[in-house]
Amino acid sequence: MDFSSLQTKWNAFLHAANEAIVSTHFLVQICLIAGIYLIAYLLAGTLRSRIPFTQARPGEGAHSLHWLGWKLGGLLFPVLSITLLKLTTVLGKEYQFNAWLLEVALVVAVMLFLASFIRAFVTSDTVAMFMRWVGLPLVFLHLVGVLPAVVDALKSVSLSVGNVDISAYGVARVIIFGVLLFWLGRASNNVGQDIIRRHKTLDITTKEVFVKLFEVALFCIGFLLLLNIMGINLTALAVFGGAVGVGLGLGLQSIASNFISGIIILLDRSLTVGDYVELDDGSKGFVREFKMRYAVLETYDGKDILVPNEKFISSLLINWTHKDPKQRYRIDFSVAYKTDIRAMCDIIRDAVAQHPQVISGDHIPFEERPDCEIDSFGDSGVNMFVEFWMEGIDDGKNRVGGDLLLLIFETLRENNIEIPFPQREVRVINEEPMSIKNTTPK
Known part of the structure; x- marks a missing residue:
């Protein structure tokens, strides 16, 4: 292919682009996009003015739901814009209208929305970088219709180990969705614990019980979803889990005992966060936090003592402040x-x-x-x-x-009151000096 043919194709592209730009369809789509963004902006402003959590930025120490509502309020405009753009493109196809510019605007709006979402909600720099450099390109390939071809190419790169086939697509899917599940689980755990601990009608012990149960439930759900993504049959896993459960029960007996002991402590209210306790080995400190396996005691010299939950039940415990401070x-x-x-x-x-x-x-x-x-x-x-x-x-x-x-x-x-100190009185019973006879050897 010579230079003249390339120039001819380039001129043809410029001519087609010029005709598209000056066409009536192009001007109509430009007006539609401007109108959609104007309507979305006005509608988002109206909704934010009527929803309390989205009106003003919350201060320090505000409730997690307040922060969540305020951040979601900032996403109202892009969400409404995407919704209206998608609705317009669907109607355009229904009435045989070539809405190619609307489709381009929809792709751009979705990418900007996801970038804003990552910036607003993802606090971990590592996870945010992973989503920007891996997640956003995958979403773009899906929107432009190229992702199926990429998936087929990744599936063709595979490695067989015995009866197990490991493909590049399977590994990439596990990594991508594993990172996403990790972030969702961590964020949900933090928000859920904050909501439970700020509940005013529950006492401290009940809150800690619900926090621990919520954490365990999230872990189980995330683990099952990850197994499903990895392609492991959960029915077969249940049969295998029954056999392995006995071995794990024996091997993890101490961990299970500490977990159950923690639940018992929180339910019978014998120990709460803020209590000052003394253990049988002389360790003293304030109970600052309950974990699944241990409790954290903070001493006056700034040290944290990690005490297994089982020790609070099986050994002598002095609680100084539980009944009365x-x-x-x-x-x-x-x-x-x-x-x-x-x-x-x-x-x-x-x-x-x-x-x-x-x-x-x-x-x-x-x-x-x-x-x-x-x-x-x-x-x-x-x-x-x-x-x-x-x-x-x-x-x-x-x-x-x-x-x-x-x-x-x-x-x-x-007041001239004497503080005594130890004193000893020495008496000599026999005051006569002892006579010493000098003898000379014969």
Whole structure:
């Protein structure tokens, strides 16, 4: 093919394009596209003004449904445009109208809509890049009618391993739909958990039960859909699963026990998020989160302890704050035997009651007010103790014990009350010096 033939074809293409542009059909389709976008814009604005969630951008800490509604409101215009364009192209074919420009506009509108959807809803950079560079080209090939030829080409590239045929199309389908299912499952899980935890009529334990069940249900649904995409017969899998279930039950006995223990803990309400607990091995911390297999305890020094759920049931557990956030604490000290104990107790009791975190006052029941008593008679002085009640745990930013020790020390010094220290008295029974006889060897 020489240059003259190419120039002839190019001139013919330009002539056909010029005739198409100046034709009546082209002008009619341009007017239709402009009218469709105008109607879609006005209709989308009307709908957004009447739907509360789509009117203004939600602030920080807003409900997930509020954010979802606001993002969906931003997609009203492209969705209405695509719907009207598709309806117009269908009517054009029905009445023998060559709506090629409308079909081109429809393809462009769909691609722009998908790009906006990815930008608005996909927060993961990796998943968003995968959808832009893999998902959007596949949608474009489908819209222009080229995708079946690509699928046939991928099916022709196959590899046989025994009785199993692995094709490039099967691998690509599993990867594409697997990524899509992963994103849908993760996004649905986050939104569902946020909706459940923000429900005002449910208590914390019931919310955690529903969150755990929702997470398990999503996992099962996603797993079954992925198996179906991979072409695995679920009926045959059920028969095989019955045989494997026994082996898995024995091998995963610990995991199953922890999962069931977590459900039992949440149902009997013996442990909730926010409780301060102490385990039999001395570990202490606040329950921050329940997982399928373990619970997260946050200590005052910033560490997270992952405790298997089974341990909360099978071992001794001290729950400090489940019944009542108020706790009683005790501080020990000593004074000299010459001290006026009755007067000293009143002084220390009044001093401890002045601390802002100590529960005190005439309106407080007598048994919850600060109290100073004798504990025992020691070798060097009288052993005393102070009991007091406070809200929360005496640790971290609520550390009261150290403040009260310093307060008691300063109060005793201000009132010239002696704090004893160990003393020993040595007595010599036989005061006569021992005589030493000098002997000389014979």
